[in-house]
Amino acid sequence: MSRIGRKSITVSDKVKVAVKDLTVNVEGPLGKLSFTHKPEVQVKLEDGGKTVVCSIDEAKHGENREVRALWGTTRALIAGMIEGVTKGYTEVMEVVGVGWTPTVSGTTLKLVVGFANPIMMTIPAGVKVTVDKNVVTVAGPDKKAVGQFASDMRAVRKPEPYNGKGIKYKEEVIKRKAGKAFGTA
16 A cells, blocks of 8 residues: 555645645645646545545555555645645756856746857746856746756756766766877877
8 A cells, every 4th residue: 555645744824725626726825736636546635624635445446556656646746735835946057168158037048058049948937047147046836847947958958078068957966077088108
């Protein structure tokens, strides 16, 4: 059985959770998120809305590995939504290269990263992007949107192992390679 799915999720006072049919709506100080779960998993509010409990019909789906996996996944996604609307998620990216600059104007991130033309990326709704010199901070309540935008940004110019130039996560370590050896001894 799912050890993750069995755990209940406690809801803080700042967060409002509503469950209607197969949709879970979470509202908090940083925004609103919604999630539609699979019909095999039941999501209920208990203790007057202070606890969220996910369950499955073990007599019907007890031996089905896929349903047990959905059970734990549903619980983890709802817990992530609650954490997102209270604390939020952040990804810090670093642009490494001489003359390479990121800038934000409105809802567009402009990346000048060694190509003939600058790369323009549209910032998704609910995601906040700030730039400080060559460090780009991507923040927001939706873990998936923040992570996807950071991943798309990195995919524009992946870090290369010889000079270390590229767009990388701040904590990412790039294994450096030695270049060609010139001359003979």
